[in-house]
Amino acid sequence: MEKVREMLTGNSSAAWGVRLAEVDYLPSYPITPQTEVIETLSKWVNEGLMDATFVTLDSEHSMITAAGAASATGVRTFTATSSQGLLFGFEMLYTVAGWRVPLVMLNVSRGLSSPITLEPDHNDVLAARDSGFLQIHCETCQEALDSILMAYRLAEDERVLLPVLVNIDGFHLSFTREPVEIPDVETVRRFLPPYRPKHAFFKASQPMSQGVAVLGGAVYSYFKYQMHLAALNSLDVYKTVAQEFYEIFGRSYPVIEGYMAEDADYLLIMTNSFSTTGKAAIKRARDKGIKAGMLRLRLIRPFPELDIQNAVKQAKAVAVFDQNISIGKGGILYSEIAGALYHEKARPLLLSFIGGLGGKPVSASEFEFIIESMIHAAETGKVPGRQLLYTEDEWSEINRLKGMAGKQ
Amino acid sequence: MTIKSIKNIPDEEILCSGTPACAGCGGLLALRHCLKALGNKTVIVNAAGCFTLLSVYPFTPFANSWLYTAMACAPAGAQGIRDALDILIRKGRLNAQEDVKVVVLTGDGVAYDIGLASTSGAIHRNLDFYYICSDNEAYGNTGFQWSGATPFASKTATTATGCANPTGSQLAKKDLFEIWRSHKPPYLATISPSHPVDLINKFQKAEQFKGPKLFINLSPCPPGWAVDASSSVKFAKLAIDTGIWPLKEAIHGDLRHTFIPGRLKPVEEYLREQGRFAHLFRPVRQEAALQKIQEMVDRYWKEVREKEPPPSGANKQ
Numbered sequence: 001m002e003k004v005r006e007m008l009t010g011n012s013s014a015a016w017g018v019r020l021a022e023v024d025y026l027p028s029y030p031i032t033p034q035t036e037v038i039e040t041l042s043k044w045v046n047e048g049l050m051d052a053t054f055v056t057l058d059s060e061h062s063m064i065t066a067a068g069a070a071s072a073t074g075v076r077t078f079t080a081t082s083s084q085g086l087l088f089g090f091e092m093l094y095t096v097a098g099w100r101v102p103l104v105m106l107n108v109s110r111g112l113s114s115p116i117t118l119e120p121d122h123n124d125v126l127a128a129r130d131s132g133f134l135q136i137h138c139e140t141c142q143e144a145l146d147s148i149l150m151a152y153r154l155a156e157d158e159r160v161l162l163p164v165l166v167n168i169d170g171f172h173l174s175f176t177r178e179p180v181e182i183p184d185v186e187t188v189r190r191f192l193p194p195y196r197p198k199h200a201f202f203k204a205s206q207p208m209s210q211g212v213a214v215l216g217g218a219v220y221s222y223f224k225y226q227m228h229l230a231a232l233n234s235l236d237v238y239k240t241v242a243q244e245f246y247e248i249f250g251r252s253y254p255v256i257e258g259y260m261a262e263d264a265d266y267l268l269i270m271t272n273s274f275s276t277t278g279k280a281a282i283k284r285a286r287d288k289g290i291k292a293g294m295l296r297l298r299l300i301r302p303f304p305e306l307d308i309q310n311a312v313k314q315a316k317a318v319a320v321f322d323q324n325i326s327i328g329k330g331g332i333l334y335s336e337i338a339g340a341l342y343h344e345k346a347r348p349l350l351l352s353f354i355g356g357l358g359g360k361p362v363s364a365s366e367f368e369f370i371i372e373s374m375i376h377a378a379e380t381g382k383v384p385g386r387q388l389l390y391t392e393d394e395w396s397e398i399n400r401l402k403g404m405a406g407k408q
Numbered sequence: 409m410t411i412k413s414i415k416n417i418p419d420e421e422i423l424c425s426g427t428p429a430c431a432g433c434g435g436l437l438a439l440r441h442c443l444k445a446l447g448n449k450t451v452i453v454n455a456a457g458c459f460t461l462l463s464v465y466p467f468t469p470f471a472n473s474w475l476y477t478a479m480a481c482a483p484a485g486a487q488g489i490r491d492a493l494d495i496l497i498r499k500g501r502l503n504a505q506e507d508v509k510v511v512v513l514t515g516d517g518v519a520y521d522i523g524l525a526s527t528s529g530a531i532h533r534n535l536d537f538y539y540i541c542s543d544n545e546a547y548g549n550t551g552f553q554w555s556g557a558t559p560f561a562s563k564t565a566t567t568a569t570g571c572a573n574p575t576g577s578q579l580a581k582k583d584l585f586e587i588w589r590s591h592k593p594p595y596l597a598t599i600s601p602s603h604p605v606d607l608i609n610k611f612q613k614a615e616q617f618k619g620p621k622l623f624i625n626l627s628p629c630p631p632g633w634a635v636d637a638s639s640s641v642k643f644a645k646l647a648i649d650t651g652i653w654p655l656k657e658a659i660h661g662d663l664r665h666t667f668i669p670g671r672l673k674p675v676e677e678y679l680r681e682q683g684r685f686a687h688l689f690r691p692v693r694q695e696a697a698l699q700k701i702q703e704m705v706d707r708y709w710k711e712v713r714e715k716e717p718p719p720s721g722a723n724k725q
Contacts, residue, residue: 024495027488053491058529062484065477069453069488072475075495095478202473202489203506204449211476212463219465
């Protein structure tokens, strides 16, 4: 296999994944910071480099509908959005998941209005966590490309048949260039066979009703339970798919990536591109002799409860860094992880930190604060309340801006 | 091939009996005829409305395929299916014999209000599809609330009449035909369950066109209009004979009426026996409202007669 490496943005890497998956259909709608993905795909289609149909819809709501309907007709389909766009089409996420079609969708994370903003946090993608879409969250550009390929394998597996959302961070990953290995299409075909559905299609000789109404809770519950059980199945399917991906491409994508985690007393849990700065902070702590480590959650749905339980067993304290905020509750992943650990006899202290909202950078001192908080909690046995990260510099800057706005 | 008589309507039933639709549903009667014209190689793409409850798991009254989408986006669903079928045929993964016509089926709430943007998009993209709008002039499936299709002075569940508002709906019916016509679709027509020959012929005429083929059916709704279930065809016909519901078509935007009444019956004949307009007659006659409705109809037909003198034989139904 000839190895081709190029400097690609996260968006461009994701687009390469779509191209190599030989996707048939690309319903689209622009939104920052995702737009580069559909621009790239459109260019390839117009230049004859991709044998796909590209169409711009009238909204994300229409876009997700067209994507799901095409998938229900039997073609491999991809679409992408961000933030407000994901929420504008939100109703259709649940609908398309219920159709049990293997649509793969990219979300390029961006904070939600209001206030309207551009840079990332994960309130957009995590809002979709109950919809029936599986979720893979990426740290690097290479991972964006590879995850698109894995997402189709996972979604199209007959034990799963659920759509997949692949998430990359807006700006911080979408517009960051990294060296990316672009596999050749023949190798990708060995990993990802063509999509030939047996369960969902439209053809004249075999009329089929899809997406029909049900009446009564028992029938409704049956179909919802089916989706849930399929999503749980997908955890093992994912592990098989990841193993096969490793054997073919030599890159390993466990459901949870551990970084200096094996012997760590203090574990920081993060997701997505900010994990890179988190890893640097972990390394600095190690240099100072602190047994710190990181777990990066890659698979958010299905939620890998057992893997989390095993991964934190030896730790004295665990800090969950949530780049999201459930208003009136706190960090979304913190709650989910706490739920996963409740029945564990020996469970670490669990601390909650919220940061990175709207792309707010996480400084070295904030990571130090998180690690020191874990050490302090382990020494005293006392867990602090949920922490909203905000530096002194940021505080004086907001006060300066408030002064300019006449609100001092 | 145009047909001349009701005897020439195809025998085949694509929409079978035993549906859970209300007795006397004017929309269902028209749909039955539409599907006879379209044949069974279709997929209906449905938006939330009365007809959503035709297919309830594990039953369907249709001999054709079906996809329920959501309320605002059936034309986008049609886009996905049509594009996917074209891709499959082009790439040799589906025999062209297996192709199906894509038919959007919605009510007026969807067509006039919540789904207007997705429909506009689909027409503008020249999507090759049919759209059947069953217009019963209110949100029927939720209990007959006001919609953009509700005519002036209609009582609905959200335009109740009372001492502060004795008239009912204050707004005139939105002109969806003209909104759609402004997109210059290849084929656009109004139809009625009382004129099945006209209906069938319009579908047969539409078939020659690639692109959007759009139909608006005035659907008498016995529970909403508060009329007897046996009288749907009577009211559908009165709507045409009084000039309230013009039968017309537009090919690439060029308008033509397919039936120009010789002399219009007074609108009162259509309004008087419908519960939704009863307040215009009892306890006191609302002369101003009745006059306004008559004037709207007269003004419409005056313009039609100026532009389109009735061709000989055009009035035969």
